[in-house]
Amino acid sequence: MPLQDAFSNFTQRDWEHEAVEGAIRLAVVGVGGFARQRALPAIADSTRCETTVLVASPPESVSDVAEAYAVDAVVDYDPFLEGACVDAYDAVYIAAPNAVHGQYAIAAAEFGKHVLCEKPLETTVERARAIVDACADAGVTLMTAYRLQAEPTVRRTRELVRDGVIGDVVQVHGGFSHPLLAEADPDTWRLDPETAGGGALVDLGIYPLNTIRFALECDPIGVYATTRSEGPPFANVDEHVAIQLEYETGATASCTASFDAHARSALELVGTDGMIDIESPFGGVVPQEMVVESGDVRMEYTGPRVDEVREEFDYFGYCVLTGTDPEPDGEDGLIDLYTIEAAYESAETGRRIALE
Template sequence: MALEDAFDDFTHRDWVQETVDGTVRLAVVGIGGFARNRALPGIAAGRYCETTALVTGSPDRARTIAGEFDVEHVIGYDAFRAGNHAETYDAVYVATPNSTHGEYAIAAAEHGKHVLCEKPLETTVDRAEEIVDACSDNGVTLMTAYRLQTEPVVRRTREFVRDGVIGEVVQVHGGFAHPLLDHAGPDTWRLDPDLAGGGALVDLGVYPLNTTRYVLDCDPTAVYATTRSNGGPFADVDEHVAFQLEFPTGATASCTASFDAHASSQLELVGTDGKIAISSPFGGVVPQDIVVESGEMRTEYTGPPVDEVCEEFDYFGYCVLTGADPEPDGADGVADLRAIEAAYESAETERRVALE
């Protein structure tokens, strides 16, 4: 790849292989803050999905949201599990607390509905594999909601790596800090280990973990991790985490995540012939700022803003409509959970843990 030409049409959707008509009707399962503020607007702004049902524990209180987004059907959780009004949607987006992903994703699959499930796919490998099996058995599409895999700056980074623009990747540095209590109360489900499956590692560390696996196009072979909590509202989960991943290529990734630090996110790949640095990749709105050094050439690029949530739903809808297999599939979600479980084991035993 000629670096001077690499930024032409930077935001193109390389995953679009054919023209397709129609939309996928979505039931949004769980209408918490992210679903209300990001997912529903992202779906509405996109091309290949439309929201036709909301699934919530408080249907009466959800009428205002339904009216705002012109959603005709509001369904309770029990009615959803029973298959009531299943004819009003083709697929579901599961945005409930992590430990409940399985019950709703599996119920949807058993009703013949495609599934886009928030990350992590579940709270354990075994429970995530149950989702994968249910979707496979029922012949429906399963996508784990790794929206960064549909985001242009990350997709272009993977292309740079594949094309050897920075030589062989030697080191990856990734970090994501988000002051949780600035945006949520101490009773948030994210601080309940039974609902969340962990703390900063599960909620934030999964971003550099998955993105590193994606751009390197391989899985880690070992992990070493440390966790720390200062008590208080973080007493039951990891408040801070640092973990190192080893890859079969010889590359290592050093990653951090924190629930109680100044908001920050960064990703840097250092290769034998250059490096790539992405500004704020994990914070929800990627500014499309990237610096690429290749040999003696250094390029700074700022692209047009892209709503990665809209990209994610359009990508999912496109895959369903065309029968394509999404890249962030169920196996991708399971692989991250294997690494997360190994990281927690490492933090507890203070030892490096090998991955199968």
């Protein structure tokens, strides 16, 4: 691929192979900050999804949200699990805390509903496998909510790597930090290891972990990690984490994540013949700014901002409506959980962990 061609039709939806009509009806399970601020507005802007059910406790706590998005059906969690409003939705979007993903995803699958589940898929590999198996048995679509896989900058990066524009990738650097307590109370579920499944690695580090796998199109074969916590309120989870990853291609990656640092994200891939640098890939609405060097040619691109959350919902709706298997499926979510569990084992034992 000539470098200048990489920026032609930059925001194209290359996953969109056929025209479809209609939209799938979503039950949004868990109406917390992310659902209110990002997911529900994105669904409203989507052309292939619409919110028809809200699941929250107590239901009256989201009356303002129901009114704002003209959602008629609002139900508590237990009635939802028992089948309330089952005829009012085609799929679920699960934005509840990590440790309850499984019960809602499995219930939805048993009702014959498709599942879009926030990452991580669950808190352990075993519990995530139960979701994957339930959706497979029911014959419904399961997508792990890796929204960056639908985001143009990351998709163009994968194309550049695939086409050898920067040669063979030798090293990757990815980092994501965010001051959690600037927006959340110290009693947030994200600081409860049983509910969250971990700390900064699970909540933030999973972004570079998955994005690097997506861009390289291969999985890690070894991991070495260290974690650090300075004390309350981070005493029970990793406040900071650093991970080194090895890939069968010979590439290595270093990833960092922090719950208590200035908000910042970055992704850089260095190859034998060039490099790709993406500005702020993990922090929300990606600014579509990237620098690519190939040999002695350097190009900078700045394009219109794209709401990656809206892209994710349009992609999920497209997959359901066309019967297309999503790239970020349940197995994709499982592989990251294998890596996360190995990283925590490495941090505890102080040794490299091989990944099969």
